[in-house]
Amino acid sequence: MQLTYLLIDFFTVIICFIFSFHPKINFHKHFRAFLLSSVLVAIVFVIWDSWFTKMGVWWFNDDYLVGIRFLGLPLEELLFFICIPFSCVFTYHCLTKFFPMDWDSLRDKVFVLGFVIISVFFAILFYDKIYTFITFLTLAVSMIVLRFVLNVQWIGKAFTIYLILLPGFLLVNGILTGSGLENPIVNYNPKDFIGFRIITIPIEDFFYGFELIIWNLFFYKKFKIDELEEAYLEE
Template sequence: MTYLIINVLTIFVPLLRSFEHRINMVSKWKALFPAIFVVGFIFIVWDILFMEMGVWGFTEEHLIGINIFGLPLEEMLFFLTVPYACLFIYEVLNYFTKRDFFRAFARPLFLLLSGLLLVLGLLYIQKWYTSVTFLLTAGWLLFLVWRNPAWLGRFLLSYLVALIPFFIVNGVLTGTGLDNPVVWYNDAENLGIRLGTIPVEDIIYGLLLLSGNVYFYEFFSARFPVQNKVNLATN
């Protein structure tokens, strides 16, 4: 049950602090959960397809044995616990950080990154994880650059902060401190470059996952007004 424990630990503090009066995350659930479910559905379909193709898989000894459409329950929970924790980080930073430090840099940075990912995705088109992740993220970043939402700089800050717990959680999932990884990757379908035990593609995958969640969270927040929501357009 290693994977289930990781999920519980990932969401434990953010969920516990969701009722704290300043952030009041519970009041934002009506925007947060629809965002998580929309993005999660897309990523779960992607996950199932790649699992069936042998791009990645899961070590049975770390699972509780409940599968849905062939995907471990814990993997589905991953797309709830990780986005929830990262959206919590996003809201905490929005509340306590009044200045948008990356507002001027986020758009050109994402434009540059999208170009780099597009080139690498096409260059390694034969590698499923690399090409699909890089090309999808390149297209998504171009969309964000075009839309230029007011929260883009604040998302960049939250993403950089979220990389700290990301490396801890993903490190354990990919085998740090374990005899066998919770999640294994077929290196024939990625660049074979790892940061510790983490494939470099996971960082871009995380960027796509988290930016997608923030986009839809802000989208639903505009339609279902929530309490204590920072007006990003004025900061």
């Protein structure tokens, strides 16, 4: 049982890792860009995660953990911020490589504006629920910064791919929150979130996950361009 969370991390990433070396995919050529982006984003999310754990917003069941902790977080939770983004960025790489998935600029802008309005609405409505409030507020700020400050025009496309990944999200987060287990691996304080769940997953997790992925994609794309420029200069 103590290997449960570690195995979830492993099986989340292993198939994507193997196919990264496929000659038609070649995602392995961008491992450095991914690692740089995932570590950079993970720093922020680990601080957030550690803060919430210390406050008792959520906590982890030791029965499913190997017992190694850093900043109050299990090793498995730290690996989560590498393994989940890897699978998502890999999927984004594959789907955008082989399928036309671009949104036009206006459609993307309208989508982001709508998403920001909804996020701000929920942040205000549930201002007394810290997980709900912080998640929706930071997501709104993230989307404003990415779309209107950094001029990112692929958020709608990223959301489409995120929807495609939802079955995997439901499986992984479902197990973490108790689906198929005697007790949840990750437990939530009822007073700190809305309480609406899809299967066993708090609705906030879906938006938390999307924020994690779009920042990983932003930095991955940036570091990937830097890699290509370096390769060009070396030639």
